[in-house]
Structures are given as structure tokens and as C-alpha cells.
Amino acid sequence: MDALDLIVNRASVPPRLHEEADLDDAALEQILASAVTAPDHGLLRPYRFITIRGKARERLGDVFAEAARIRNPDAEPGTIEKDRQKPLRSPVVVAVIACITPDHPKAPEIEQILTAGMAGYNMVLAAQAMGLGGIWLTGAPTYDVHVQSALGVRASEDLLGFIYLGQPKRDFKAPRRPDWRDFVTAWGDDD
Numbered sequence: 348m349d350a351l352d353l354i355v356n357r358a359s360v361p362p363r364l365h366e367e368a369d370l371d372d373a374a375l376e377q378i379l380a381s382a383v384t385a386p387d388h389g390l391l392r393p394y395r396f397i398t399i400r401g402k403a404r405e406r407l408g409d410v411f412a413e414a415a416r417i418r419n420p421d422a423e424p425g426t427i428e429k430d431r432q433k434p435l436r437s438p439v440v441v442a443v444i445a446c447i448t449p450d451h452p453k454a455p456e457i458e459q460i461l462t463a464g465m466a467g468y469n470m471v472l473a474a475q476a477m478g479l480g481g482i483w484l485t486g487a488p489t490y491d492v493h494v495q496s497a498l499g500v501r502a503s504e505d506l507l508g509f510i511y512l513g514q515p516k517r518d519f520k521a522p523r524r525p526d527w528r529d530f531v532t533a534w535g536d537d538d
């Protein structure tokens with residue numbers, strides 16, 4: 348698949364369509380290597396990634412469950428269990444963290460967050476290029492201080508979400524996309 352095809356036919360693959368089998372180390376390394384090619388004003392490298400695999404996913408699930416219980420002490424056990432199971436849905440979960448340099452003279456905070464976001468997107472795209480499935484998910488756990496603290500996210504950092512990766516169970520098709528014309532105007536072209 349060429350690069351343009353890959354982008355135009357990009358599709359996230361949700362965890363329910365991921366095989367249980369773990370990814371090869373080499374595949375994950377390639378995905379992570381693709382993250383650090385994101386455009387980066389000032390070359391600040393304003394990101395870091397935490398991989399969660401194997402048994403560590405169970406520990407993260409316990410953290411998600413505890414966080415859900417703290418958020419809502421009256422939550423039904425089923426709801427808590429749902430959160431506990433989340434990291435187990437895919438063999439590899441990668442937490443994406445933006446590491447912000449405050450008051451940078453060239454790259455304001457929003458640019459640094461964009462760079463970290465593009466790094467995450469690169470991973471989803473690289474996974475697809477390698478025939479793997481990936482999806483970026485946030486949900487309540489991402490914005491939960493208990494989860495952030497368990498992952499060691501510092502005050503100067505933002506947890507941007509989790510990329511779930513796995514071997515796809517079946518072929519997937521790109522969803523219907525909007526017409527790009529609905530989002531584009533040509534400025535200064537009206538005479």
C-alpha cells in the first residue's frame with residue numbers, strides 16, 4: 348500500500364477486533380520509532396510513551412477500576428468491572444503523554460500538544476501500514492488523576508490517551524468520510 352492510499356483509506360480498528368496474541372517486539376519498536384518523527388517546532392520532543400503489555404495490563408485494569416470506584420463510589424460492580432477489563436482488550440496499550448515546556452519562546456503549549464498528538468497519530472498510521480490495527484481512546488480514565496498518578500504523569504505533563512494495538516481479526520474497511528469540500532474555502536479568490 349502506498350502512503351497516499353494508506354492515509355486516504357485509514358481506519359481505526361477497535362479493540363473488539365484485536366486478536367489476543369501479543370505483537371512482536373520488532374513491530375512495536377517500529378510503531379514507536381514512527382512516533383518520534385512527528386513535526387516538532389523547536390525540536391522539543393514534547394512527548395513520552397508508556398507501553399503496557401502482558402500482566403501490566405491487568406495492573407492498569409485494577410487502576411482503572413479503582414479510579415472508577417473513586418469517581419463514583421455508588422457505581423454498579425458491573426461498571427467497575429467494565430473499566431477493569433478495558434486494558435485487556437488489546438495485547439498492547441500505549442499511553443501518550445505530552446511533556447510541556449511552559450513559556451517556550453517559539454513553541455507555545457498548544458504547538459507542543461499538537462506535536463504529541465501527531466506522534467500518537469503516527470503510531471496509529473504506522474500500525475495500519477504494517478497490517479496491524481490501532482485506535483486512539485481516551486474516556487474517563489485518561490482524565491482521571493488517580494490513573495495519571497499511577498502512570499507517573501507529572502504536573503507539567505498531560506495524558507492524551509491510550510493507543511490500543513493488536514493484530515486485526517479480519518479485514519477492515521475505511522468508514523465513509525466527509526466531503527473535503529465542506530471544510531475548505533479559498534480566501535481572497537472572489538474577483
Ligand SMILES: Cc1cc2nc3c(=O)[nH]c(=O)nc-3n(C[C@H](O)[C@H](O)[C@H](O)COP(=O)(O)O)c2cc1C
Binds near residue numbers: 484485522
Ligand atoms: C484524542 C482522541 C481520543 C479519542 N477517544 C475516543 C474514545 O474514548 N472512544 C471512542 O470511541 N473513540 C475515541 N476516539 C476516536 C477513535 O480513535 C476513532 O477515530 C473513531 O472511532 C473513528 O474511527 P476512524 O479513526 O477510523 O475514523 C478518539 C480519537 C482521538 C483523536
